[in-house]
Amino acid sequence: MFRSIWIASAHTRDFLRRYMPTNVALDAIRTRPGLKWGVPAMLVAIPYLFAASFVTVLVDDGAPGWLYLLVLLFIWNALKFAIMGPVSVVLLIGVRASERRERRVQRARADAFA
Template sequence: MIIFIVAWCLSANICSYLQAYAPTNIAIAWLRTRRGINWAIPAALVVTPGCAWAADALVSILDRGGPPWLGFFAMLCVWNAFKFTLNALITPFRLAVSRQRRRRLKTLLRSQMERGQQPHSRDRSRRLRSGRVALASCRRTGT
């Protein structure tokens, strides 16, 4: 039981470390943000063939009798190509959901402003995060 707990904690720490410091994980995290979502497909079109080419080159070196530890880097290249490809496939759906959510929020805020109601606190925090709607509410109240 203790070995299971130690293994679980160790894998959780390794995962959090890799999420914070591995370059491809940082890139994927940025590509999932609001500013980077438009760059997800072009990035995948560049990175995926590059990683596939690097993996192929490493495997050919391994076939010619290269050091066996290069297999780890070949698998890492394949995994990174898979991550970017999957991110590019998911991006259009995430973008559509984001735009629909933004559109729904704008109509909700517009209807509340037309009725003269104060927006709910949850909507207000969202407005403060998005600059344009926050500016519109500041112009309305005169602050």
């Protein structure tokens, strides 16, 4: 029973990771060329928070209560994008530092053989 639940959750996570638009966008931001888009991508959190606010008002005015699931989804996606900005800056600093180190090593090797 536990094994079946574990396998189902792994397949669900894999599906969501590959095909949900926010996860695809965040995976693209985590690539080397995409790291520069992390901070501007934080602005995507604003429409998600607006949508969450709008749906909350709808539910408070009499819409079905299950719409709170959408509110939860909107807030979760807003948090993902808001967190990705600082994370991408840290990753970009690390990548640029390693690229700088690699260039320094290559120059030292070229000077040693010249």
